[in-house]
Amino acid sequence: MANVLITGGAGFIGTNLALHLQAAGHTVSILDCLITGRAEKVHGFPLIRQDVRQPITGTYDWIFHLACPASPPHYQADPLFTLTTAFEGTRQVLQCAHTCGARVILASTSEVYGDPQVHPQPEYYWGHVNPIGMRSCYDEGKRAAETLAFIYRTQYQVDVRVARIFNTYGPYMEPDDGRVISNFILQALHHKPITLYGDGAQTRSCQYIKDLLEAFELYIQLDPILLESFFSIRNMALPVLNLGNPQEYTIKMLAEIVLNAIPESNSSLCFRPLPQDDPKRRRPDISLAHACLGWTPKVLLTEGIARTVDYFRSVS
């Protein structure tokens, strides 16, 4: 059983991961400054309340580094905080791992692919990212965080593994995240119009949190020598895996599935003009994760949405 630190453990993915690893018998501590993380998501785990950009002490077997504002309304609220958290936070985590010998999963993001010109995106795709725009604080911050991971692995032999996480949903999402599934569920539960931008024909891929947690567990436990050989025969000096659900749905289908899951709702669909910064279409190529971990997402969208609805019912 492992002694685990989860940075950003009071956020959406972090809190789910903490509960999941505890149930599997591991010892979990949380590091969170509770700026976008929430105290009620700490769930009684030991909390190191600090800024991840400050030096991290302690000895761990595994560190899951999730700390960083991740939704556009959060990460654009204070771009300098976002960018320095992505960069300096990752450096502190890797420095801690270098000192204590921990294995690290760095939570990266599909945003490193930017506005991709290749569909679906494989890990070797370099991306298409604007370095000087509204989203750059997050996109470039996470790219530079991956560069740090590359350096710490190749120069300092830190066993860091990168997960490029695609759009994920489930219990403990923040209501103000501005994500499409949580927005739709909250609108339907409150009998408000379900707002679709444009004609609703744009697509999203959506991964249920439980599938991501299973990938995390397989990824962190993979034997270092097997991992190294898997990636080195592919000419990758740093392990990087896309973790997401490649199944695409139109926004309109998502709205209809949500409405079906909440039969008492009086909400109807309401179409609005497409905003300028509408999130771009991204779809993961997960063949590498499948080959490496034997993993594929299993939870059907209808089932994942039903469980997410249950969660939002329970807290509203």
Next chain:
Amino acid sequence: MANVLITGGAGFIGTNLALHLQAAGHTVSILDCLITGRAEKVHGFPLIRQDVRQPITGTYDWIFHLACPASPPHYQADPLFTLTTAFEGTRQVLQCAHTCGARVILASTSEVYGDPQVHPQPEYYWGHVNPIGMRSCYDEGKRAAETLAFIYRTQYQVDVRVARIFNTYGPYMEPDDGRVISNFILQALHHKPITLYGDGAQTRSCQYIKDLLEAFELYIQLDPILLESFFSIRNMALPVLNLGNPQEYTIKMLAEIVLNAIPESNSSLCFRPLPQDDPKRRRPDISLAHACLGWTPKVLLTEGIARTVDYFRSVS
């Protein structure tokens, strides 16, 4: 006359800039940790010997932020130093400018375009960069530095202007930089074979230092309101200009021009296999710099090489 700080003032571009601005009547101080910069290039200017990643004090009218290892052998020697210098050094410079009200030129690089898929490269091109390779410490570091500049200008009203500098040569280049022109000149002066990789047909664009200094002087002096309106009508929230010479030469032509400039040399051309990480072809689109500053490079390659040869003769 301005009170000027040049970070990296003991490097190739910095030392030329310091002498140039002093000759124009400005007061110049240098900040350099003298790791890749050289004490003999300080030329008696007041030296703040510190790591640019540490807080910078003082009050300046202009800051030219040049501090960062910039040639592949230097920047790959310690990738973590390079990446953190590019990022944290820029943050400290921008923080100092925010405090003292200085205007800043951030020295960025053609490397932000990576291995470009568009020729020549205009400023609005987002680039094609590998986030997790040998060059990423420099390329991604400079991209994240530009993101910092974007944030400090848009959120904190710091008057920062980005210069994407293309391949530049001239007096005070480091002999061990591994740049093609200095390599050829040193080989010819020492009567050693002039090594060309591949068939020598690959091209380079080469800017003589004096042209760059003139662009710097025009760029830093441009009225902030004119600058703002020039870029805002082009939908650019951050001023960014390519500074380079778009004229391309084959490596073989460069070697021949160098040999012509050193008639006493016994060197002959020697062809070797192309290494895997041969620098990519890049050519600046400088129409924006021309429109903004009325600037174009003027120094002919033969003249620039002759002056560079004079310099290397004087120090060897």
